[in-house]
Amino acid sequence: MTWGDSFLALLVAVLCLIGPGLIVTAPFRFGALARTAVSGLVGVCVVASAATTFGAFGLAFSWWQVLAVTVIGLTLALAVRPAVPRLEPRPDRRVLLLLGMWLLSVLAIAIVMFWRVPIPSRIAQTLDNIFHLSATSAILSGHSASPFAIGGLIDTTGAFTYSPSGWHSFAALVAQTTGVPVAVAFNVLWLAMIAVVWLPGIAWLARTVVPTWAAATIALPLGASFGWYPYGLTTGGALYPSALAHALLPAAVAIVLVAARAVLGERGRVSRARRWTAAVVGVALAGGALAAADPRAIATLFVIAAPFVFWRLVVVLRQAREAAPEELRRARRMLWGSLGAAAVVIVAGIAFGNAAVPLTGHPDDTSDLVAQTAWQSLTQVMMAQSQTGVNGVVTIVAPPLALAVIGGIFMALRRATTRWVVVPYLVLAVLYVLAAGEVGPVSRMLAALWLGDPYRLAAALAIVGVPLATIGIVTLGRLIVPARRAFGAGAAVVAAVIVGVTSTGTLAATGVSEAAGVVFRQPVQASDWAVVSSAQMTFMRDQVSAIVPEDQRVLGDPWDGSALAGVFAGREPVFPHVLGRWDDTRLTLAYSLPSIDETSEVCTALDELRVRYVLYTPGSFGGGDAEGDLFLGLHAAVEAGLFTEVATDGESSLYRIDQCGDLG
Template sequence: MTDATWLDLVLPLLAATALLLVPGVVATAALRVGLVARVAFAGVSGVVSIGVAGVLAALVGLPFAPWQPLLPAAVILGVSMLLRRRRPRTDLLPRERVRWWWLVAVGIASTAVVVLVAFAHVPGPDRISQTYDNVFHLSAIAHILQTGDGSSLALRTMIETTRTFSYYPAAWHDLVALTVQLSGAPIPVAVNAAWVAVCAVAWIPGAAWLAQLVARSSDGGIVALIAMPLAACSGAMPFALLGWGSLYPTFVATAALPVAVGIPFAAWIHRRDRPRDAGTIIALVLAFGTACAAVALGQPRVLATLAVILVPFFGAVAAVAFLRAWRAGGRSRRRAVVAVATGSGVLVAAVVVGFLYAVVRLGLFSRPLESRLGGGQARATQSVADGLIQVLTQTWLTGIGTATAPALLVAVATAVGLFALARTPGSRWIVVSFLALAVLFALAAGSDAVVTKLLTALWYKDRYRLSSGLPVLGVALATVGILFLARLIGRRAVRWRPAIAAVLAVATTATAVLALGATSAATGFVFRLPSVHAGDAVVSRTEAAFFARSSGIIPAGERVLGDPWDGSALSAVFGGREPVFAHVNGQFDADRLVLAYNLDEIGSNPAVCRALDALRVRFVLYDPHQLDGGDPSGNHFPAVHRAVDHGLFERVSRAGDTVLYRIDQCGPLAAR
C-alpha cells in the first residue's frame, strides 16, 4: 500500500463527476431549468443511468464499462421528448439573475468545505473507512471490477453464494467501479473521489434547488448562493453517514432526496401558476420517477424518508383540492368523493400488503417485538428529550458516538425559517415534515419501546439514517430564515449584502464547529490506518501492502481463504485475489461452510479437499486480530483459526502479524 497525496484525488474526482454529469445532462436535456437545477437533475439522473446500465449490461452479457450509462440516459431523453406535448414556455423557477460563474464558484467552494471537514484528519485519499459495513462495500466494488457484473439484481450473490439472483442496490458500487476504470485509481481513492463527486453534483445543488423552490419569492441565484454553503456544513448529512457504517448507499440515496422532494412541489407551483402548460408537468412527472429510481438504486429504505417528507405535502394538496371541489358542488363534489374513497381504499390495501409482508416475509410474530432491533445501531443511548434538543440546537451525533458542538447560528436560522414558513400558505407542510423527522430521530435515539421500534423499523431504528434526512429540509429552512431576517433589516425588501454576510457568518462558524470538533475527529478515527498491528480496525498498512505482494505468489484465478474478520475479506481490494469470504456475514454454500467449520479436518475429512478444489483454493491469509473484537454473535469461521494454530499449513511469507500459508495436503489444483 503506497501513500497517496490529496493531489492524487483530482483525476478520479474529475472522472466520477463526469460519470454523473455527462449521462445526466443527456437525460435531462429536454428540461428547461436554471443552472443549479440543471446540475442537480443531472447528478441524480446520472445515478439512475449508472445503476440501470449495470443491470442492462449484465442481462445482455456485456462487461460493465463507462460508456454504458449513456444508453439509459438517451432512453430517458427520448421518452421525455415523446411525452411532452410541446416545449415548456418558461423556466420552472424565477431566473437566476446572478452571473453563472458566481454559482459555479460558490458550488466549488462549498465542495471544498465538505472535503475540508470530512478529511481534515485523514492524511491521504487512499485511506478506507475501517467499519463493518465498508467491508461489504469495498468487496462489492472489487467484485464488479473482477466479474464485470454491476447488476443490482445479483450483487448480493457475492455473500449469498447459493443464489443466482439476490438484490442489493449497486448504484454506489457501480459509480466507484467505473471511476476506477476511467481514471485507473485504486479502489480506496476512487471511493473517496466518488463520495466528493456525489456531494458536489447531487447533494449541494439539490439542496440549493429545493431552497429555491421554498423561497420562490426571492431571486433564485441569491437563494442558491445562500443555500449551497449551508448544505456543505450540516453535520447530519453528509458527514454522519461517512463516519457511521460507513453508509455509502444510504448517502447516495439521501443526496438524491432534495430533487425527489422538490419535483412534486415544483409541479404543484407550476400547475397553479400556469395550468395550461401540460408539457412541463409531464416532464416533471417523468423527472420525479427518475429521482425515485435514484433513491431506490442507492438504498431503497431511504424511500421511507421520502414518504415521511412528502405525505404532508400530498395530504395538503389533496385537502385543498377536495375543499375546492366540495364548495363547487355538483359533478365536482361527486368526483371528489369518489377520489377520496378510491384513495382511502388504495391506502388501506397498501397497509394490508405491508402488514402481510411483515408477517410472512419478515416474520413479524416469529419472536416478540421487544426483542427485535436491539443491536448497536438501534439501542437507545440517550433520552427522547436529548434528541429533540439536538435538533433544536443543531447538535449532531458522529459515527463514533460523540456529538458535535451546537451550531447555534444555524439553529437560529432554522428556527426563524420554521416560523416564517408556518406563516406562509402552501409551505406549512414543510414544517410538519421537518418536525415528523425530528420526532422519529429523537425516538430512535432515545427510546427502546415497542411502538418506537415499529415506527422506525424501516430505518433499522438507526438514528444516523433518520438524522441524515433532516438537512434535506433543514437547508431550505435555514435559507428562508436568513432571507426573513434580511427582509426585516430591509423593511420588507431583501437587502442582499446583509443576507450574504449572514450566510458567511453562519457557514463559517458551522464549518469551524465541525472541522475543529467532533465531526472531523470522528472521520479521522474511522479512517485511521494502523501501521503494523490492525487492532480493532479492518486492516493495517502492513497487512494491506502484504495483500498486494501476495498477488505475486497466489496464481491468478485462485481464491484465497481466511477469516473475513481479520481483514482477509479485502484481499481483492488490495491484492486482486478473490476471497472465499468477501464479507464478515453472509449465507454461504456448502463448500464454504465446510471450510469455515471443518478446515482443520483436512487430513481425515475428504469433504475439505473437495471444497478446496471446487473453490480453487490453495492459500490461506491469516492475521491474529479481529475487526471490533470479532463477531458479537459468535465465531462463524473457527476452523481457519484451529488449522493455523495446529500448524497444518506451510508458511510461505510473512509481514508483521500477517502470514500467507500454502495448503499442500490436497495436491495441486487441476488446470482449467
C-alpha cells in the same frame, strides 16, 4: 498519492455522476440549477440501467455500457421533448454569485470532512465498508454490477436478492477510467457527490419551497452546516449507498413538489395530459434513482413529500366547492383515495421494515449505534447538534444555525404555503428520538424502515432543516432591510454566510473532523479496531497477488482483513464480508477445515470454490463475530499446523493447502 494528485479522478467522478444526466436532459427547457439537480437523478438511473441490462447478459460492467444507455436516453428525450413543459418559469438569476457560494460550500465540506485525512488512499475502517469495498472490487474483476446480482456476493445460497449497487457502480467507473485504487475512488466520489448532487439538489429544493432567487444561494452554505449530513453517515458508519441516496433526496423531493403543483389545481397553457405525463415521469425518475442508491430512502421521500401532496389536495377540494358538483366529487375521490393509499403504504412500509433484515447493515448489538435519553436526542434536534459516531462525541450547538431553523419553523407556520414543511421535520425528529434512545419494541417497529439507525434519520432531518433555515434567514433579511427587497435578499445571503462559517467551524472544532480522522485512521500493524492495517495491505499487494494464481480464491477469516483480498491483492476472497448467508460449501470450509485429513468433503469444497491458499492474520476487527464465531475452524486449522507457510511478514501469513493436490 496526495489529494492534489487525485484531482483528475475527482473531475472524472463529477463527469460520471452528472455527465449522463446533462446529456439526456439537454433537449428540455430547464434552468441551470434544476438541470444540474435533475442530472444527478438521471445519472444514477442511467448507470443502474446499464449495470442491470448488460449484467443480465453476463457482460462485465464497463464505461461504454453507460455511454450506450446515455445515447438511448437522449434519443427518448428528443422524442418526448414536445410533451414536456418547461420546468422553471424564469431563467436562473445571479449565476456568478450562486457559483461562488457553491465553491465556498464545497471547500468548507471538504475541509471539515478530510482535514485530518492526510491522503486520499485511506479507507473508512468500519464494518459496512468491508462489503462496499469488496463489491466494488468484484465489479472491477468482472462481477455483475446489477443490483439483482451484487447481493450474491454475500448471499451465496442462490436466493433472490436485491442489493442497491449505485454507489459501487459509480466507484467502479471512476477506478476503471482513471486507474486509481478503489480507496481513492471512494473518497473522490464522495466529494464529487456532495459537490454536484447534494448541494445543487438542496439549493433547488430550497428555491422550490421558497420561490425567490436568494433561496438557492442561501441554501448552499446551509447545506454544509449540518453535522447530520453530509458528515454523519460517513463518520457514523461509512454508509456510502445511504449517503448517495440522501444526496439525491433533495432533488427527488423537489421533483415531487413540482409534479404535485403541476397536476393538483394549477391552471395554465400546458394541457392536463402533458402535466400528468411529465409528473409521472418525474416521480418515476426520483423513485428509480433512490431505488438504485438505497431503496429505504424512498420512505424518507414519502415522509417529506406526503404533507405537501395532502395540502395541495385540500386546496383542490376547497377550490372544487365553488365549481361544478362533478369537480367536487372528483376532488373528494382524489383526497380519500390518496389518504387510503398513504395508509396502505405506511402499513406496508412498517411491515417490510420489520421483516427485511439486510446482510450489510449493523448487527443489533453494534456499538456504533446511539443509546441516549429522549431528552438528549430532542436537545440535539432543537440545537442542531450531531452525533459524530466516534467515542460518543456530540458536537456543540452552533447558535446561528439553531436559531435559523427555529425561526424558520415559526415563520413557516405563519404561511399556508410553507406550513407543510414543519410536519416532516417533526415526524423525522420523533423518529430520530425513538431510534437514538434505548431500543424498544415501539421504536424498533416505527423506525424499522431506517433500520432503527439514528444516523439515517438525522441525515433526513438535514434535508428538511435546510429549507426551514432558509425560510428563517430570508425572513431575517427582510426584517433587516424592509424597504428594498433586493437589499433584504443581499442581507439574507450575508447572514447565510455567517451561519455557514460559524456552523462549519463549530463542526470542525468540536468533533466532526476528529471523528473523520479516527474513522480513516490507518494503523501500521493489525489492530482490533481496524478492518485492515498498512502492513496487511502491503502483504496482500506484494505477496498474495504474486503467489496465488489469478483464477483461485483466497480463504480466510473476513474479520481479520482477508475479506479485502480482492481490493488489495486482486484475488477473490471466499468470504468478502463479515456478515452473510453462506452456502453449504462455504460453511464446510468455515466449520470443518480442521477435518481436512479425515473427510473428503473438505477437499471437495476446496475444489468447487477453487481454493488452495489460506490468508491468516491473528486478531479480529472489533473482537470478531459477536454472534458466535463462524470462522473458528479456519483459526483451528492454521494453528494446528495443517498447511504449508509460503509467505509471511511476521504478522500476516499465507499458507498453501497441499492435502487436496493441484487444481485442474
